[in-house]
Amino acid sequence: MRVVIATDAVDLARRASDHIAGLIVQSAGPRVTLGLAGGSTPRATYRELRAAQVDWSRVDLWLSDERWVAPDHEDSNERMAREELLDYVPAVFHGIPWREGRPPLAAAEEYAWTLETILGDHQDIVVLGMGDDGHTASLFPGTAALTETDADYVANLVPGRGWRLTATIPLLHRSRHTVFLVSGEGKADVLARVLGGERLPSAVVAEGAGDVVWLIDEAAASRLDRS
Numbered sequence: 001m002r003v004v005i006a007t008d009a010v011d012l013a014r015r016a017s018d019h020i021a022g023l024i025v026q027s028a029g030p031r032v033t034l035g036l037a038g039g040s041t042p043r044a045t046y047r048e049l050r051a052a053q054v055d056w057s058r059v060d061l062w063l064s065d066e067r068w069v070a071p072d073h074e075d076s077n078e079r080m081a082r083e084e085l086l087d088y089v090p091a092v093f094h095g096i097p098w099r100e101g102r103p104p105l106a107a108a109e110e111y112a113w114t115l116e117t118i119l120g121d122h123q124d125i126v127v128l129g130m131g132d133d134g135h136t137a138s139l140f141p142g143t144a145a146l147t148e149t150d151a152d153y154v155a156n157l158v159p160g161r162g163w164r165l166t167a168t169i170p171l172l173h174r175s176r177h178t179v180f181l182v183s184g185e186g187k188a189d190v191l192a193r194v195l196g197g198e199r200l201p202s203a204v205v206a207e208g209a210g211d212v213v214w215l216i217d218e219a220a221a222s223r224l225d226r227s
Contacts, residue, residue, distance in 0.1 A: 001212045003195065005221045009044060009183045012217045016127075016181055017048035019213065023125050023177050024054050033119055035064045035126035035167065036085075037137070038077030041181040042129055046085035056089040060118045064126055064172070065138035066096045068104045068155070068163035094118060096165055104155035104163040111165065112153035119174075126167075126175045126209075130182050134190050134200025137172065138164030141201060173208035180206065185219040192223040 004019075006012035024032050036042065063077055071078045078095050086093050097110045128136045138156050139145055145156035145166055152171040156164045172178070180202065182191055194203045195214070206212045 001206065001214070003214045003216065003221075003224075006215065006217045008217050008219070009041070012041070012181065012183050012215055013044035013048045016045040016179065016215045017052055019215065020045070020049060020125065020127065020179060021052035021054050023179075024052075024059060027124050031058055031060055031118075033060045033062065033124045034091075035062050035123060035128075035175070036077070036081050037064050037127045037129045037181070038066075038080055039129040039181075041183045042127055043080055043084050045127070045181060046081060049085055050088040054089075056091040059089075059091040060094060061086070061091050062094045062115060062118070063096060063165075064128060065164055065166040068098070068107075068165060070098055070100070071095060104165060108151075108153050108155040108165050112151055115152060115167075115171070119171075121174065123171070123175045125177045125179065126172060127179050127181065128172075128202075128205065130180060130187060130191065130194070130202045132186055132190055134194055134198075134202050136180070136202040136205055138166035139169065139201040139205070140164075146201060146204075169205060169208070172205050175209050177211045178206065178209040178213070180212070180214045181216075182214065182220045183217045185222060187220045188223040191216065191220050192225075195224060 006015050066077045067075050097107050140158050145154050148168045
């Protein structure tokens, strides 16, 4: 595990974009898979990625999690990803199969099958954020998805937040490269707890994933023990 501290949010987005683009370029094989996160910090990174010198035509993009809303809803991670990246690059995007009135559990099962066809028994790169409660993707503390061991993608009912669809810990642990993006003083306390070993969801994911890099800014790093 590596921790890289950027000066501020702008520097973080640039560093993250460079790192992700480098991983794509270095990936062997005809196709590369990249899991996308929602949130404000990834948004800035995707905006930077537009200009990256990457052969996007060989990249398969998917969502590490999604709110159970229509793809054009203002809270949709897909909408954010389209506005900041997908509308600008010729990558292949695999979105959540949302339909009005459809049960989220059925959509999660279908998406798990879709991911199996593109990811196989591994995935190349996944980008993850972290909430101020230590959650990542939609793996919130105390929710059922944290204990899922059989399915790669599930519908997770989060108290006060409604249904979320999310990659599970087993799927995220199969990633060859995991990139956590964390910015802002509001994340400083929980980041110190996660990197200090407290078993919050972000820590559990990081413990079992491959080549984990935490890209954070000075504000998020303000409570870390740097000794």
